[in-house]
Every structure is written in C-alpha cells, then in structure tokens.
Amino acid sequence: MGLSRKIASAHYMTEQQSIFACPVCGEKMKITDQCVVTCENHHTFDIAKQGYVNFMTHPTTSMYGKDLFEARKQIIESGLYAQLHHTVVELLQSFGRDMTVLDTGCGEGSHLAKVKQQFEKTMDQKMVAVGIDIAKEGVVAASRNYEGMIWCVGDLAKCPFQKSSFDAILNILSPANYTEFKRLLKPNGWVVKVVPQSGYLYQLRELFFADSDKESYSNAHTVERFKENFSDVTIKRITQKVVIPQNLVPMLMHMTPMGWHQTTDIDQTKVKEITIDLDILVGKLS
Ligand SMILES: C[S@@+](CC[C@H](N)C(=O)[O-])C[C@H]1O[C@@H](n2cnc3c(N)ncnc32)[C@H](O)[C@@H]1O
Numbered sequence: 001m002g003l004s005r006k007i008a009s010a011h012y013m014t015e016q017q018s019i020f021a022c023p024v025c026g027e028k029m030k031i032t033d034q035c036v037v038t039c040e041n042h043h044t045f046d047i048a049k050q051g052y053v054n055f056m057t058h059p060t061t062s063m064y065g066k067d068l069f070e071a072r073k074q075i076i077e078s079g080l081y082a083q084l085h086h087t088v089v090e091l092l093q094s095f096g097r098d099m100t101v102l103d104t105g106c107g108e109g110s111h112l113a114k115v116k117q118q119f120e121k122t123m124d125q126k127m128v129a130v131g132i133d134i135a136k137e138g139v140v141a142a143s144r145n146y147e148g149m150i151w152c153v154g155d156l157a158k159c160p161f162q163k164s165s166f167d168a169i170l171n172i173l174s175p176a177n178y179t180e181f182k183r184l185l186k187p188n189g190w191v192v193k194v195v196p197q198s199g200y201l202y203q204l205r206e207l208f209f210a211d212s213d214k215e216s217y218s219n220a221h222t223v224e225r226f227k228e229n230f231s232d233v234t235i236k237r238i239t240q241k242v243v244i245p246q247n248l249v250p251m252l253m254h255m256t257p258m259g260w261h262q263t264t265d266i267d268q269t270k271v272k273e274i275t276i277d278l279d280i281l282v283g284k285l286s
Pocket residue numbers: 062064072104105106107108111132133134135138154155156157172173174175
C-alpha cells in the first residue's frame with residue numbers, strides 16, 4: 001500500500017472537492033498537496049495511508065470491531081445479498097445518468113463497492129461512490145479493499161458534506177437521520193433504505209429465540225416513519241433462500257444484533273439454509 005494509495009485517494013477526492021463541508025464550522029473544504037482536507041478556518045483532517053479520512057471531531061467507541069467487519073465482508077462476498085445488489089443497481093440505473101451516491105452506515109464497504117461495480121459494468125454510466133460510517137475499523141477495511149471510492153469516518157447524523165450533494169443516499173440495515181438525508185439530497189434525489197422483513201435470517205432467530213416473541217419481527221414502524229419523511233414511496237421486497245456453507249454460520253451469528261449472542265449452547269450445524277428477506281424503501285424529497 002504505502003504512499004501511493006494515499007496520493008491516489010487525495011487526487012480522487014480533489015476531483016470531488018465541492019461535496020465536502022467542514023464538520024466543525026460548515027465551510028467549504030479543499031484537499032492540499034500534503035493530502036490534508038482543510039477548510040477556510042484551518043480545521044484540518046488528514047488522509048490516512050489507507051486512503052480514508054477521519055472526520056470525527058470527538059472520539060467514539062463502536063460496538064463493531066475488526067472481526068465483525070471481516071465476517072461481514074465474507075458473508076456479502078458469498079453472494080447472500082446478490083439479489084439486493086441486483087435490485088438496487090437496476091433501480092439506480094433507471095435514474096438514467098451519472099450519479100453521486102452516499103452510503104450511510106457503509107460498514108466495511110462491500111455493498112457500496114458491489115453496487116458501483118455493477119452499475120458501471122452494464123451501462124455507460126459512472127458513479128462517484130462515497131461511504132460514511134462511525135466505526136473506524138469498518139472504514140479502514142473499506143479503504144484497504146476498495147479503491148476509487150471515497151471513504152469517511154463520521155457520524156451520519158452530522159455528515160461532512162455540503163447540502164444538495166447527492167443523487168442517491170443508501171442506508172442499508174443501518175440507523176438513519178432523515179433531516180440530514182434531506183439536507184444532503186439534490187432536488188431530484190432518492191433515498192434507498194433497506195430494512196429487514198419478517199423472514200430475515202429467521203433460521204438464526206429460531207435457534208436463539210425458540211418459544212419467544214422475539215422470534216417475529218415487524219418493520220411497520222420504520223416504514224411509517226419513512227413515509228412521513230419522503231414522497232412517492234415505493235417498497236420492493238426481496239426474498240432469497242441460500243444454502244450456506246457451514247464455515248459461514250458462525251460469522252452470520254457474529255453480524256447479528258448483540259442480543260443474539262447471549263445463548264452459548266447453540267447447535268450451529270442445524271443451520272443449513274439462510275433466508276434473506278428485506279424491504280427496499282425508495283423515496284424522494286417531498
Ligand atoms: C448492522 S451494520 C450495517 C453495515 C452495512 N450497511 C452492512 O449492511 O453490511 C450498521 C452500521 O451502522 C453504523 N452506524 C451506527 N450508527 C452510526 C452513525 N451515527 N453514523 C454512522 N454510522 C453509524 C455502524 O457502525 C455499522 O457499521
């Protein structure tokens with residue numbers, strides 16, 4: 001890696017310089033020859049050797065660590081979310097032109113990398129892809145693994161970007177901040193939020209919560225809030241059952257919500273198939 005990744009990243013970010021806003025004072029930012037992102041008031045943020053920028057203005061601890069993000073990468077690469085990627089790409093391609101896309105809560109970046117790659121493969125359209133996550137370990141992994149994209153450590157509730165910078169905001173299985181999303185979207189922009197449906201990973205839920213009401217899940221409240229905030233809302237459900245290799249089952253458990261880890265004597269060999277059941281909510285600025 002070394003210097004070249006950092007410099008390549010600085011070059012790429014310079015081309016997109018106008019999207020950045022200082023997380024301290026809100027002013028415009030520029031990227032210097034020294035690979036520093038700086039505003040007119042001299043608030044500075046270094047581009048790391050892996051190519052990402054840490055825009056956090058105060059330290060945070062995340063419950064997501066390096067192992068979890070490595071697990072998540074392997075799961076996503078196994079093809080478990082292939083249908084999700086396909087559907088999101090088709091949707092974005094219907095936009096009909098080049099896009100600047102922000103993935104909020106991008107984790108280790110595999111979803112965004114796949115979406116960009118597939119988006120650019122089949123059509124004559126380019127995507128500027130920007131990922132932000134509060135977990136530094138995730139963003140470090142993203143920038144190590146995926147070049148030609150912009151990776152930021154930051155809080156999605158206070159994004160270091162100018163208003164009206166993005167054609168689409170992705171928000172996949174992550175918390176949202178609709179006030180911030182509306183600020184960041186261009187006038188004709190779209191929000192694409194992915195939330196679990198009732199059958200999501202149900203084989204794991206059955207193992208953990210046999211005979212308990214936690215076994216079922218409803219996203220009704222989330223859908224309701226989304227509809228209050230955006231217009232022309234459409235919902236597309238994707239359901240896919242995948243035979244999962246035994247060695248990925250512990251990793252899947254690893255990336256599920258924390259409460260699911262409490263039981264120790266789980267027979268993982270029982271899990272042979274996994275169901276992906278998701279709603280893709282798409283909305284526009286109202
Ligand atoms: C369940 S993970 C999903 C990650 C990724 N989208 C995926 O599907 O693999 C939720 C992510 O949201 C991130 N996150 C939580 N709160 C955040 C915040 N305030 N700002 C940015 N990211 C946040 C976490 O660090 C974590 O990476």
